[in-house]
Structures are given as C-alpha cells and as structure tokens.
Amino acid sequence: MNHLSMYGSSLALLTDLYQLTMAQGYWKQEMVETDAIFHLFFRKPPFKGGYAIAAGLKTAVEFLMDFEFAADDLAYLADLRGNDGERLFESEFLEFLRGMEFSCSVDAMPEGSVVFPQEPLLRVEGPLIQCQLLETALLNIINFQTLVATKASRICYATQGEPVLEFGLRRAQGIDGAISASRAAVIGGCSATSNVLAGKLFGIPVKGTHAHSWVMSFGSELEAFEAYAQAMPNNAVFLVDTYDTIEGVKNAIKVGEKLRQNGYEMAGIRLDSGDLAWFSIEARKMLDEAGFEKTKIVASNNLDERTIRSLKEQGAQIVVWGVGTHLATAKDQPALGGVYKLSAVRKNGGEWEHKVKVSEQRIKISNPGRIQVRRFWKNKASRFGGQGEFMGDMIFDELMGEPQSNIIVDPLDETRRKRLEGSGIDMLKPIFREGQYVGEDVIQDDIMEIQEHARHMLKYFHDGIKRFDNPHEYPAGLEKNLYDLKTRLILEARGFEPETSSSW
Numbered sequence: 072m073n074h075l076s077m078y079g080s081s082l083a084l085l086t087d088l089y090q091l092t093m094a095q096g097y098w099k100q101e102m103v104e105t106d107a108i109f110h111l112f113f114r115k116p117p118f119k120g121g122y123a124i125a126a127g128l129k130t131a132v133e134f135l136m137d138f139e140f141a142a143d144d145l146a147y148l149a150d151l152r153g154n155d156g157e158r159l160f161e162s163e164f165l166e167f168l169r170g171m172e173f174s175c176s177v178d179a180m181p182e183g184s185v186v187f188p189q190e191p192l193l194r195v196e197g198p199l200i201q202c203q204l205l206e207t208a209l210l211n212i213i214n215f216q217t218l219v220a221t222k223a224s225r226i227c228y229a230t231q232g233e234p235v236l237e238f239g240l241r242r243a244q245g246i247d248g249a250i251s252a253s254r255a256a257v258i259g260g261c262s263a264t265s266n267v268l269a270g271k272l273f274g275i276p277v278k279g280t281h282a283h284s285w286v287m288s289f290g291s292e293l294e295a296f297e298a299y300a301q302a303m304p305n306n307a308v309f310l311v312d313t314y315d316t317i318e319g320v321k322n323a324i325k326v327g328e329k330l331r332q333n334g335y336e337m338a339g340i341r342l343d344s345g346d347l348a349w350f351s352i353e354a355r356k357m358l359d360e361a362g363f364e365k366t367k368i369v370a371s372n373n374l375d376e377r378t379i380r381s382l383k384e385q386g387a388q389i390v391v392w393g394v395g396t397h398l399a400t401a402k403d404q405p406a407l408g409g410v411y412k413l414s415a416v417r418k419n420g421g422e423w424e425h426k427v428k429v430s431e432q433r434i435k436i437s438n439p440g441r442i443q444v445r446r447f448w449k450n451k452a453s454r455f456g457g458q459g460e461f462m463g464d465m466i467f468d469e470l471m472g473e474p475q476s477n478i479i480v481d482p483l484d485e486t487r488r489k490r491l492e493g494s495g496i497d498m499l500k501p502i503f504r505e506g507q508y509v510g511e512d513v514i515q516d517d518i519m520e521i522q523e524h525a526r527h528m529l530k531y532f533h534d535g536i537k538r539f540d541n542p543h544e545y546p547a548g549l550e551k552n553l554y555d556l557k558t559r560l561i562l563e564a565r566g567f568e569p570e571t572s573s574s575w
C-alpha cells in the first residue's frame with residue numbers, strides 16, 4: 072500500500088515557504104529554462120557511529136509520482152499576503168505552478184544500502200525550480216527514515232541477530248513519526264512491529280503481548296493469565312512483572328501447564344522492569360525446570376543498543392527484545408542533519424557549470440558536479456559470495472567522465488589518501504528519467520527484502536565500522552580529480568588564483 076495515501080490529498084505544499092518564494096523569483100528572472108543538480112547527503116554518521124542505512128526512498132518516490140499543485144493548494148497560495156498586505160504570489164506564477172509537470176531525473180541509493188558521509192543518498196537533476204520545490208519534503212522523508220533505520224541496525228547488531236520487536240508507536244513523534252519509524256525500523260533489521268496500521272500499510276509482521284492493565288483488570292494475576300490463555304491460546308506471552316516477577320513466572324508456568332493439557336504451548340513471558348539480566352536468568356531456570364525449555368523470554372523497558380549489549384554481557388537469557396522509545400524517536404540523536412545542496416547549474420540547455428558552497432568549516436563545503444559513488448571490494452572472485460569485503464568508496468563526478476584516477480582523497484584532510492584497486496559497483500541507480508519512472512528494478516515493494524539487502528550488505532563491511540565506541544572510519548573519499556576541481560573552485564570563490572595559495 073501507499074504510505075502517503077494516508078493523507079488523501081496533494082502534498083505539494085509540504086515545503087518551506089522560501090522554496091515557493093524562490094521559485095517565483097526564478098520564474099520572474101526568466102530562469103524557467105535553468106537546470107540544476109542537487110544532492111542529498113549527510114556529513115556525519117548518526118549516533119557517533121560508523122555508517123548509516125539508507126531508507127525512505129520508496130516514500131520519496133510516492134511523493135514524486137504525485138507531485139503536482141492541486142486547485143486548493145493554489146487557492147491557498149493565492150490568498151497569502153506579503154508585508155504590505157498585497158498578494159505574495161502573482162497569478163501568472165500560480166498558473167505556471169498549475170501547469171508544472173514533474174520532469175526531473177532522480178538517481179538514488181537503494182533502500183537498505185550502507186552509506187557514508189558525503190555520499191549522495193539521492194541526486195536530483197532537472198529544472199532548477201522543480202529541484203528547489205522538492206528539497207524540503209525529500210529531506211524530511213529521507214532524513215528521518217535513514218536515522219531510524221540506522222538506529223534499528225545498531226540495536227539489531229547488539230542483539231546479535233535475535234529478534235527485535237518495534238514497540239514505539241505510543242512514544243513516537245506524532246502519527247507519521249510513528250508510521251515512518253515502523254517502516255524504517257524494519258529496514259534496519261526489526262522483525263516485527265506492534266503498530267498495526269504500519270503492518271497493514273507496509274506488510275510488516277505485527278506482534279505483541281499484553282499490558283499491565285490486563286493483569287490489573289482481574290482479581291489476581293493467575294486469573295488474568297488464565298483468561299488471556301483462554302482468549303489467545305495461540306499467542307500466549309504473559310507479562311510477569313505487574314506485582315512480583317518471580318511469582319509472575321510461577322503463575323505463568325501454572326497456566327502454561329493448563330495450556331499444554333489443551334494442546335497449546337506457552338509461547339513466552341515478558342519482563343518489563345527490574346534487573347532484566349537477573350530476572351531473565353532466574354526465569355529461565357524456573358521455566359526449564361518446569362519443562363518449558365521452548366518458552367521464550369521477551370524483555371522491554373527503555374532498551375537501547377547499549378543496554379542490550381550490557382545485558383548480553385551479563386548473560387541475560389532474553390531472546391526477544393521489545394524496543395520502543397529509543398528506537399522510534401532516535402532518542403540520543405533525534406535528527407540526521409542530512410542536507411540538499413546545489414552542485415551544478417546549466418542555463419538554457421548550455422554547458423554545465425560546477426558549483427560549490429564555500430564555508431569556513433571545511434566539512435560544510437559541498438561537492439561540485441554530478442556525483443556518483445563507486446564502491447570497491449576486495450576478493451572480486453567471491454563477489455558477495457561469502458568472503459569479500461568492501462575496501463572503500465570513490466565519490467566521483469560524472470560530468471568529468473569516468474574517473475581518471477584510482478586515488479581517493481579524504482575531503483577533510485588532503486593528506487589522507489587511498490588507492491582503490493579493481494572494479495566497483497555504482498551505488499546510485501536511476502529512479503526517474505525526465506519525469507518518467509524507471510526505478511522498477513531498484514524500488515523494492517517487499518520490505519522484508521529490503522531488510523535482507525541491508526543485512527546482507529552490512530556483512531561485507533569490516534566489523535570495526537559497526538562498533539559503538541570510536542568506530543573505524545570507512546574510506547569514502549573524493550576521486551583525486553574531483554578533489555582538485557573542488558579545491559580550484561573554492562580558491563576561485565575566495566578570490567585566489569589557484570597557484571597563489573595552497574591553504575583553505
């Protein structure tokens with residue numbers, strides 16, 4: 072199903088006002104025929120980690136496919152007033168918007184790709200006005216889903232492959248915060264969600280246990296478990312910590328025995344407070360002694376990747392992890408900080424002109440051109456067949472043709488260089504060509520396939536990039552000629568002849 076169909080109307084106004092005022096400005100300046108290239112990328116991996124997992128592309132494609140201004144959007148814009156009380160937008164401009172058809176070319180990293188700083192997750196090329204009008208919504212969609220997919224990937228790394236259930240709906244940032252988080256969490260590795268609407272929209276497995284309120288609604292915990300077992304014999308996971316956790320486990324065992332007499336198995340117990348390591352070890356012993364070796368221990372309570380890692384180190388006997396708040400809100404870093412930067416301009420079908428945004432902070436200087444990312448691997452023969460490993464990514468400019476150098480340069484430190492041997496794969500794939508959708512082979516409808524792609528690809532990166540503390544920095548650098556061009560453009564922008572200065 073279509074994620075954005077939830078909104079039932081045009082989303083063309085899902086933008087910042089300045090995109091529309093600039094669009095009117097370009098239109099008045101007769102820049103309707105000016106083309107541009109923009110890239111969406113981030114500068115630092117989230118959570119002080121070593122990578123991100125790309126997510127949100129399918130939602131972005133849905134947005135682009137339906138991109139047009141509806142009559143009521145234009146009527147709303149027609150009523151907006153400037154500081155002098157006069158109309159902000161001219162009626163001829165609004166007519167121009169009415170007739171505008173999406174005609175950009177878009178290339179993107181498939182969802183589930185492992186992505187690094189400076190690498191475009193998305194590239195948009197086409198009329199400057201359109202590229203500009205798309206910026207805000209694309210950032211909104213891709214930033215958040217990529218952030219949550221990355222958080223989920225870290226949490227799943229901590230559980231070492233044990234299933235993670237996403238429980239974040241009640242604590243997420245509003246309705247779409249929850250829906251998008253559920254989608255992205257599954258891309259990053261979660262097995263299921265408690266969010267039933269997300270299950271319906273995206274085909275995500277839905278799972279759940281029961282709440283404390285269930286236990287509190289009965290005269291005793293035993294009565295509550297018996298009633299739940301009767302109502303849901305095929306989904307019998309008992310929350311054992313409402314009153315006394317050890318007593319709760321004993322009650323679960325009693326009801327588990329009755330269930331067994333009726334031909335059912337107690338699927339699990341859930342711990343939601345107290346020392347989760349200690350209780351899970353004790354509960355495991357009790358369950359095993361009573362012959363419930365297959366009953367799983369689920370845990371929840373403000374879990375994140377670090378607590379999970381610690382619980383594992385303590386020998387916790389938890390095998391299913393319920394994670395809500397930290398995951399759905401990306402609590403320790405609530406925004407990715409991805410940006411969308413102009414990198415080339417072409418007037419009236421002429422030559423492309425490279426552009427850089429200069430800044431005092433080197434990290435904020437953007438890359439010029441039409442950027443592609445080529446990922447090189449070691450052990451080509453095995454090509455993802457088992458032992459290969461990715462060695463580095465070359466960020467190069469397609470406007471300059473095929474890369475002429477096999478050296479990559481760290482954009483933040485020109486003395487850090489690496490030679491990438493062999494061949495690689497180009498990570499950005501065509502999604503639209505001049506407005507026509509060509510992404511059938513890239514956009515995956517089955518979300519579990521996207522998850523599998525992410526899981527599979529992550530295996531081919533050194534574990535060092537996945538650790539939580541001081542992760543290894545994967546080499547992702549500018550192809551040497553692009554680096555040199557960028558340096559020249561920065562020097563020119565600062566008023567230096569390239570030969571007269573060697574510093575930034």
Ligand SMILES: Nc1ncnc2c1ncn2[C@@H]1O[C@H](COP(=O)(O)OP(=O)(O)OP(=O)(O)O)[C@@H](O)[C@H]1O
Pocket residue numbers: 343344345346347348349371372373374378381382385
């Ligand atoms: N053995 C453990 N090692 C590390 N962290 C743990 C351990 N057991 C529980 N935690 C985590 O410690 C935090 C607080 O747990 P605590 O037992 O104080 O919560 P609680 O008192 O049950 O809270 P509440 O009842 O309000 O949910 C939670 O984030 C929980 O996941």
Ligand SMILES: O=P(O)(O)OC[C@H]1O[C@H](OP(=O)(O)OP(=O)(O)O)[C@H](O)[C@@H]1O
Pocket residue numbers: 238239241242281282283284343371372373374393394395396397
């Ligand atoms: O801790 P999180 O990672 O956010 O996971 C979700 C939390 O939501 C529920 O608690 P809540 O107190 O809302 O309801 P309950 O009575 O069902 O426990 C659940 O028991 C988890 O503790």
Ligand SMILES: O=C(O)c1cccnc1
Pocket residue numbers: 238239265278279280281341371393395
């Ligand atoms: O099903 C559960 O156990 C659940 C669902 C949402 C939030 N906390 C727990």
